Amino acid sequence: MKVEYQVPGGDFDRAGEASANIKKLLQRIGIPADVIRRIAIGTYEGEMNCLIHAGGGRVVAEIEPEGTVIIISDQGPGIPDIQKAMQEGWSTAPDYVRAMGFGAGMGLPNMMKCSDDFNIQSKVGEGSTITMKFLYK
Amino acid sequence: MAENYLHSVHVIKEACNGCVGCVKVCPTEAIRVRQGKAEIVATRCIDCGECIRRCPEHALVAKADALSGLQGYKYNVALATPSLYAQFNGNVPREAVWQGLKELGFDEIFDLSAASDYISAEIAQYLRQHAQGRKPLISSACPAVLRLIQVKFPELIKQVIPVLAPGEAAAVYKRSEVCQRMNLPREEVGIWFVTPCPAKGTNIHQSVDVKHSEVNGSISISSIFAQLSVAVAKIGDECKKQDKITTGSSYGIGWGAGGGEIKAAGITNALSVNGVREVYELLEQVSMNKMPDVDYVECYMCAGGCIGGPFAAENRFVAQKNLDKRIRRMQRLEPTDREAAMALNMNCPGFPTSEEYVKVLEPRPMMQLDDDITVAIKKLGEMEKVLTHLPGLDCGACGAPNCQSLAEDIVRGAAHETDCIFILKANVRKFAQGMIELATQIPLVNEHDDKNLAEKGSDKDETK
Numbered sequence A: 001m002k003v004e005y006q007v008p009g010g011d012f013d014r015a016g017e018a019s020a021n022i023k024k025l026l027q028r029i030g031i032p033a034d035v036i037r038r039i040a041i042g043t044y045e046g047e048m049n050c051l052i053h054a055g056g057g058r059v060v061a062e063i064e065p066e067g068t069v070i071i072i073s074d075q076g077p078g079i080p081d082i083q084k085a086m087q088e089g090w091s092t093a094p095d096y097v098r099a100m101g102f103g104a105g106m107g108l109p110n111m112m113k114c115s116d117d118f119n120i121q122s123k124v125g126e127g128s129t130i131t132m133k134f135l136y137k
Numbered sequence B: 001m002a003e004n005y006l007h008s009v010h011v012i013k014e015a016c017n018g019c020v021g022c023v024k025v026c027p028t029e030a031i032r033v034r035q036g037k038a039e040i041v042a043t044r045c046i047d048c049g050e051c052i053r054r055c056p057e058h059a060l061v062a063k064a065d066a067l068s069g070l071q072g073y074k075y076n077v078a079l080a081t082p083s084l085y086a087q088f089n090g091n092v093p094r095e096a097v098w099q100g101l102k103e104l105g106f107d108e109i110f111d112l113s114a115a116s117d118y119i120s121a122e123i124a125q126y127l128r129q130h131a132q133g134r135k136p137l138i139s140s141a142c143p144a145v146l147r148l149i150q151v152k153f154p155e156l157i158k159q160v161i162p163v164l165a166p167g168e169a170a171a172v173y174k175r176s177e178v179c180q181r182m183n184l185p186r187e188e189v190g191i192w193f194v195t196p197c198p199a200k201g202t203n204i205h206q207s208v209d210v211k212h213s214e215v216n217g218s219i220s221i222s223s224i225f226a227q228l229s230v231a232v233a234k235i236g237d238e239c240k241k242q243d244k245i246t247t248g249s250s251y252g253i254g255w256g257a258g259g260g261e262i263k264a265a266g267i268t269n270a271l272s273v274n275g276v277r278e279v280y281e282l283l284e285q286v287s288m289n290k291m292p293d294v295d296y297v298e299c300y301m302c303a304g305g306c307i308g309g310p311f312a313a314e315n316r317f318v319a320q321k322n323l324d325k326r327i328r329r330m331q332r333l334e335p336t337d338r339e340a341a342m343a344l345n346m347n348c349p350g351f352p353t354s355e356e357y358v359k360v361l362e363p364r365p366m367m368q369l370d371d372d373i374t375v376a377i378k379k380l381g382e383m384e385k386v387l388t389h390l391p392g393l394d395c396g397a398c399g400a401p402n403c404q405s406l407a408e409d410i411v412r413g414a415a416h417e418t419d420c421i422f423i424l425k426a427n428v429r430k431f432a433q434g435m436i437e438l439a440t441q442i443p444l445v446n447e448h449d450d451k452n453l454a455e456k457g458s459d460k461d462e463t464k
C-alpha cells in the first residue's frame, strides 16, 4: 500500500503531519511498537529537513507485509557535500530555526541510524531524495 | 471475570441522549454512539474518566464499591489518599478525617502520604542508579496513564519507572503488618482505597502495575462525602487524643496534586503534566524522542492531578487551595530540609520495596485491523479509500469520533458508509431524483389517467 503527503515549505504549523499520519497507519497493521517508533522518528527528521532546508517536498510511504519504505524527496537547493551533511552536529540551519530547537545537525545521522537501509541522492540546484527501508523483524 | 473488569466506566443507556460529546473527548477513541446510545469498546477504555466529566446527562458513570462491602471482613483498613484530605479545608485536622472514617465503619486508617514518602525516595534512588538509558523516565503512579501507554504508546513501556504506586505498596505493607499485630488470617483483613479515582478500582481486579493487588476494594470519595463531612464537622478539634497513627510528611501529602510527586522526589530536571489532552501530547513528543534531555515526566490523567479525579467531591481548584494550605501548615512544623522532613515520618519498618511486587507493563495495542498483516494492509488500503469518500468534517454525527474512525469501523464491518449523514443525504437526493425521472417515464395508458391525477391533486389542495 502506498500513501503520499505533501510537505509545505517553511510552514511550521503543519510540521510533522506526514510522520504522524504514517505512524497512525502503521499502528493499524500491528507491527512492533519499536519499529513504528523508528519509522516515525526517521520520517519526521526527513520531513523537517524538507520543510526547513528545501522549501517543501513530499513524503511517500510504501507499506508492505515485510517492511516499509519511506521516500522523502524535494526540488530544493540540494546538498553540496553529502559527507559533511551526514556528520553529527553539522548544520546550516538559519538562526530562527535553531531558536526553535531544530538545527542540531543530528537529523541525517539519526535517519541513517534508525533505518535498516539508508540512501541519499542529491544534486545542487535539483533537489534531494532520501530512501529509508525499515524491516519489521 | 477478567473481561468484566477491563474498565469500570459504563453507560446508563436510559440516561444517554446520544449527543456524542463523550465520543469526541475519549483519548483512545473507545466510544461510539449506535442506535442513539453511547457504547464503550471495552478493550480500548482506560478509565480516565474524561467521558464522565463531559456527559451533561450523567449517563456515564464508574463502578466503585459500597461501604457495605466492609461487612465481608473482620477488620477493615482505609487507605486515605492525599486527595481525600484536599476535600476539607486545610485547617481541618487529619485526625478528624480519620475519626470520621472510623465512624463510617473502618477499624483503622493508614495515611497514604506515608507511602508516598517511601515511594518518592525509591524514585529518587532509581533515577540516581539509572542516569544512563533512555530518557525521560515516566512516572508509574497513575493507572490511567499506564493504560494509555499500553493502548496508544506501547513503545514507551521501557521508559515507565518500575516503582509501585503508593497505594499498592501501602496495601502490601498494611496487610502483613495488621495480620501480624492482630494475629488475623490475611483473608479476614479488608483493605480499601478511599479515592477520587475510577482507574484505581479497575486496577484491583485487572492490575497493570502490580503482580497481585492487596487492595480489596475502592470506595469513591463522592459516595461517602456527605456522611463523612457531617462526621468530620461534629468531631472538630477534640479528636487529637486518639491513637497515634503513621502519617507522612507534607511532601507525601503533596502527591495529591500535579507537581507533588517530582517535588517530593526532589527531581529538578522534570516536567509535570496533567490532563488527558496534555498527557497525550506529551507522550507523543516523548515517543518522537524530542526530550531526551529531561530526566523524568510526572503524568496524571486528571487535570490538576488526583484532586481532579472523577470521584472527587470538591471542585479541583478549591481542593488545590485546601491542599496548599495543609502543606503550608505542616511545613511550619517540619525541618526545612526536604529529605530530613520525609525521613522523620518514615517509620514503617519493613515497608516493601517495589522490585518484588512490580509487574512489567504489557503492550495492549488495540488499533490493528487484523491479526494477519497482509489482510491488515489490505484493509488499511480500503480504509484510506473509504476516507476519500467521506467529507472530512469530523463532525461525529455518525457516532464515531471522526471520519477516520468511521472509515475504520466500515472496514471492520461495524458501520456503513450511509452512517455518514452527508453520504446519506447525497444518496437520498440521488434516489429521489431517480424516482422523479422514473415518474416522468411511466407511460400514460390514456388521457383519463392524466386528468384523474390532476383532479386528485387539486382536490387535495382545496381540503388543506
Ligand SMILES: Nc1ncnc2c1ncn2[C@@H]1O[C@H](COP(=O)(O)OP(=O)(O)O)[C@@H](O)[C@H]1O
Pocket: A045, A049, A050, A052, A053, A054, A074, A076, A077, A078, A079, A085, A086, A090, A091, A092, A093, A102, A103, A104, A105, A106, A107, A108, A109, A128
Ligand atoms: N533536503 C535537504 N535539502 C537541502 N539541504 C539539506 C537537506 N537535508 C539536509 N540538508 C543539509 O544537511 C545539513 C544537516 O542536516 P541534518 O543532519 O538534518 O541537520 P539539521 O537539519 O539540524 O541542520 C542541513 O543543515 C542542511 O545543510
Ligand code: SF4
Pocket: B047, B048, B141, B142, B143, B144, B145, B196, B197, B198, B199, B200, B300, B301, B302, B305, B306, B307, B308, B309, B310
Ligand atoms: S490522576 Fe489520579 S485520580 Fe486521576 S486517573 Fe490518575 S491516579 Fe486516578
Ligand SMILES: [Mg+2]
Pocket: A045, A048, A049, A103, A105, A106, A107, A108
Ligand atoms: Mg534536520
